[in-house]
Amino acid sequence: MRQVAVIGAGMTRFGKHLDRSLKDLAREAVEAALHAAGVEKDAIEAATVGNAVAGLITGQECIRGQVVLRELGIGGIPVINTENACASSSTAFHLAWLYVASGLYDTVLAVGLEKLFHPDKRRTFEAIASGLDVELAEAFARQMSGEQSSGAGEARSVFMDYYANLARQHMVRYGTTREQYARIAAKNHTHGSLNPHAQYQTPRTVEEVLSAPLIAEPLTRMMCSPIGDGAAAVLVTTTEKARQQTTRPVFVRASIVGSSEDHHPDAPGVMTKVAQKAYAMAGIGPQDLQVVEVHDATAPAELLAYEELGLCHAGEGGKLIDEGTTTLSGRTPVNPSGGLLAKGHPVGATGVAQIAEIFWQLRGEAGKRQVANARVGLTENGGGVIRGENAAVAIHIFTA
Amino acid sequence: MRQVAVIGAGMTRFGKHLDRSLKDLAREAVEAALHAAGVEKDAIEAATVGNAVAGLITGQECIRGQVVLRELGIGGIPVINTENACASSSTAFHLAWLYVASGLYDTVLAVGLEKLFHPDKRRTFEAIASGLDVELAEAFARQMSGEQSSGAGEARSVFMDYYANLARQHMVRYGTTREQYARIAAKNHTHGSLNPHAQYQTPRTVEEVLSAPLIAEPLTRMMCSPIGDGAAAVLVTTTEKARQQTTRPVFVRASIVGSSEDHHPDAPGVMTKVAQKAYAMAGIGPQDLQVVEVHDATAPAELLAYEELGLCHAGEGGKLIDEGTTTLSGRTPVNPSGGLLAKGHPVGATGVAQIAEIFWQLRGEAGKRQVANARVGLTENGGGVIRGENAAVAIHIFTA
Numbered sequence: 030m031r032q033v034a035v036i037g038a039g040m041t042r043f044g045k046h047l048d049r050s051l052k053d054l055a056r057e058a059v060e061a062a063l064h065a066a067g068v069e070k071d072a073i074e075a076a077t078v079g080n081a082v083a084g085l086i087t088g089q090e091c092i093r094g095q096v097v098l099r100e101l102g103i104g105g106i107p108v109i110n111t112e113n114a115c116a117s118s119s120t121a122f123h124l125a126w127l128y129v130a131s132g133l134y135d136t137v138l139a140v141g142l143e144k145l146f147h148p149d150k151r152r153t154f155e156a157i158a159s160g161l162d163v164e165l166a167e168a169f170a171r172q173m174s175g176e177q178s179s180g181a182g183e184a185r186s187v188f189m190d191y192y193a194n195l196a197r198q199h200m201v202r203y204g205t206t207r208e209q210y211a212r213i214a215a216k217n218h219t220h221g222s223l224n225p226h227a228q229y230q231t232p233r234t235v236e237e238v239l240s241a242p243l244i245a246e247p248l249t250r251m252m253c254s255p256i257g258d259g260a261a262a263v264l265v266t267t268t269e270k271a272r273q274q275t276t277r278p279v280f281v282r283a284s285i286v287g288s289s290e291d292h293h294p295d296a297p298g299v300m301t302k303v304a305q306k307a308y309a310m311a312g313i314g315p316q317d318l319q320v321v322e323v324h325d326a327t328a329p330a331e332l333l334a335y336e337e338l339g340l341c342h343a344g345e346g347g348k349l350i351d352e353g354t355t356t357l358s359g360r361t362p363v364n365p366s367g368g369l370l371a372k373g374h375p376v377g378a379t380g381v382a383q384i385a386e387i388f389w390q391l392r393g394e395a396g397k398r399q400v401a402n403a404r405v406g407l408t409e410n411g412g413g414v415i416r417g418e419n420a421a422v423a424i425h426i427f428t429a
Numbered sequence: 430m431r432q433v434a435v436i437g438a439g440m441t442r443f444g445k446h447l448d449r450s451l452k453d454l455a456r457e458a459v460e461a462a463l464h465a466a467g468v469e470k471d472a473i474e475a476a477t478v479g480n481a482v483a484g485l486i487t488g489q490e491c492i493r494g495q496v497v498l499r500e501l502g503i504g505g506i507p508v509i510n511t512e513n514a515c516a517s518s519s520t521a522f523h524l525a526w527l528y529v530a531s532g533l534y535d536t537v538l539a540v541g542l543e544k545l546f547h548p549d550k551r552r553t554f555e556a557i558a559s560g561l562d563v564e565l566a567e568a569f570a571r572q573m574s575g576e577q578s579s580g581a582g583e584a585r586s587v588f589m590d591y592y593a594n595l596a597r598q599h600m601v602r603y604g605t606t607r608e609q610y611a612r613i614a615a616k617n618h619t620h621g622s623l624n625p626h627a628q629y630q631t632p633r634t635v636e637e638v639l640s641a642p643l644i645a646e647p648l649t650r651m652m653c654s655p656i657g658d659g660a661a662a663v664l665v666t667t668t669e670k671a672r673q674q675t676t677r678p679v680f681v682r683a684s685i686v687g688s689s690e691d692h693h694p695d696a697p698g699v700m701t702k703v704a705q706k707a708y709a710m711a712g713i714g715p716q717d718l719q720v721v722e723v724h725d726a727t728a729p730a731e732l733l734a735y736e737e738l739g740l741c742h743a744g745e746g747g748k749l750i751d752e753g754t755t756t757l758s759g760r761t762p763v764n765p766s767g768g769l770l771a772k773g774h775p776v777g778a779t780g781v782a783q784i785a786e787i788f789w790q791l792r793g794e795a796g797k798r799q800v801a802n803a804r805v806g807l808t809e810n811g812g813g814v815i816r817g818e819n820a821a822v823a824i825h826i827f828t829a
Binding site: 081088093 | 482485487504513555772
């Protein structure tokens with residue numbers, strides 16, 4: 030398979046964009062990516078588009094990618110619409126990579142886009158709940174509400190309850206504390222304050238995070254990613270074409286998508302297994318990573334990711350954040366963008382936005398949040414939940 | 430890129446399955462495909478799943494593939510959920526082919542599934558309308574209703590009006606007749622009567638088709654594909670593994686997905702262009718085809734496909750059906766399965782079902798509808814409409 034390079038990235042600021050359509054958001058992200066790459070629209074040979082819930086929010090199912098791209102004057106090419114809940118657009122990126130790696134096409138656009146805000150809040154909750162097995166979701170909600178729960182009865186709380194449950198298990202098993210989760214949230218909000226694309230740009234202290242309203246013990250609101258709208262786009266191509274376009278291509282060293290399966294609770298879960306496959310494909314290990322974007326849908330999810338990605342041993346995630354290893358100036362900065370907690374989490378846009386951040390970091394274009402001399406980066410994106418685990422996972426590894 | 434073989438196929442009967450879930454339909458199709466291939470579930474290295482409107486019919490967006498496959502005990506593998514309206518699962522098949530052709534995975538499952546029937550008919554109409562640009566659909570419906578139209582004001586009629594409009598244009602330009610469209614419908618209903626998977630299994634005469642209720646001039650109900658539920662699955666693998674499993678692999682010679690673009694009305698449309706690319710990839714021409722499945726969402730769509738695929742020159746589609754060329758005993762049988770008109774059209778299931786039919790035909794396993802000595806086959810699948818053309822198109826060419 031051929032080596033694949035990323036040569037351009039663009040994204041909207043994430044946030045509440047009730048007045049902007051998916052077409053409008055996609056236009057901003059795609060035009061920014063093309064401009065950055067110095068590539069014209071007619072050089073795009075195929076497009077892959079990740080979106081999770083436009084069908085439920087806007088009524089546009091089926092041909093979401095064609096609808097937004099045609100408006101931009103992009104047509105006559107394969108357009109692959111992908112869904113994988115919060116991992117929809119990292120899945121789209123995986124396919125863009127596959128198109129180029131396979132030799133079928135040279136220059137491919139990957140787009141992630143989402144509108145979650147709806148004037149009727151119930152529509153947003155229903156849409157987010159569709160990232161579960163909807164037949165099982167009700168039973169799951171009942172099970173969770175028997176434990177410590179927000180009891181809000183809203184679909185969104187099902188996901189927060191899921192994460193709260195994982196957080197409590199980790200506290201019981203390893204002595205992880207609320208303060209450690211809060212430290213992750215404070216870190217990401219502080220990183221986000223340096224990112225002009227972030228939904229929240231206010232630095233937060235551990236004390237502020239802990240005193241925010243409780244969503245589901247131990248999660249406060251500042252430990253949970255917000256509802257958001259937005260779009261992100263990246264352009265991939267062959268090594269040869271990348272060299273013609275730029276002196277600073279970013280290379281894709283691994284691209285692995287996975288899904289959960291039945292396993293013993295103590296056996297490695299889907300994220301750990303996919304990470305191991307990605308390291309093997311890239312020929313590197315976690316010790317080589319210099320910048321990482323993980324799927325911090327909640328603060329505990331980031332702590333778990335430290336362990337699943339092998340940044341530390343099982344049970345040592347709390348120690349890792351306490352030691353400052355994952356802060357912007359630490360040994361392995363995690364979520365310099367602000368992560369889902371502060372940059373925001375328009376679900377179908379998140380995967381490509383993570384990849385855009387690593388692209389900028391490895392090019393030295395990340396402005397105030399730049400990680401010094403970062404040459405090796407990783408993105409970890411999870412989507413949906415079935416039987417207590419992410420239904421979809423995508424991990425990508427990049428080098429400058 | 431590596432050569433890819435199809436080694437197993439399965440499908441449910443298409444029809445009204447209000448009492449069956451997507452999981453239940455998928456189980457039947459997938460287990461039949463695995464049984465036919467003689468392959469165990471744990472040999473599947475990745476799965477691609479096409480579905481168009483489950484989000485709107487069942488509430489299950491995002492992780493449709495994982496939800497149905499996990500129920501079958503299939504997990505821990507990449508699951509790619511694809512949408513492209515009526516071409517959703519031919520797009521899924523394209524990705525399954527790409528996975529194997531690229532060398533990334535050896536054995537990949539492609540699934541198409543759909544439930545269109547809903548106790549509330551409006552939900553079905555809304556779901557089908559999402560195959561249009563929903564922002565433009567209202568304007569399109571208004572434009573159509575200014576011409577001869579069913580005036581039904583239902584979403585489904587927008588698609589039927591679209592096809593009726595194309596049918597009338599062809600009549601004006603080339604002298605094509607209602608009888609010729611009816612002849613295609615009668616042929617497909619007669620073929621469908623030989624197919625145990627078909628939704629409709631009653632042979633029909635030209636007179637019966639013409640005397641059916643008018644939907645939109647010149648389309649009668651029997652010239653339009655029905656609402657349906659169903660699932661289909663195929664298994665693809667490498668040439669080497671195929672040879673280990675079967676003495677009768679079917680090889681994928683071309684797999685091309687395309688989308689519409691702005692062009693002069695007299696310039697070739699998306700279907701013609703994709704067909705030309707597919708023939709070039711396969712190294713064959715339309716004269717070499719021995720069995721064809723086309724996207725006869727309506728009878729005129731099949732007639733147009735004759736011309737777009739190069740089975741005849743522009744304007745000669747009517748002559749081709751009059752001469753019997755495309756009947757089961759003709760030179761190039763088209764839609765031996767009964768096509769969308771008789772086999773049925775659960776949109777996300779249709780693409781893989783077409784491929785399953787060609788697989789069976791090229792293996793000599795098509796029972797009463799077997800095309801004698803067929804060694805070269807093609808599937809043509811179209812999805813959605815933007816600005817008067819299919820938004821997505823997928824063409825595959827196979828040889829025994």
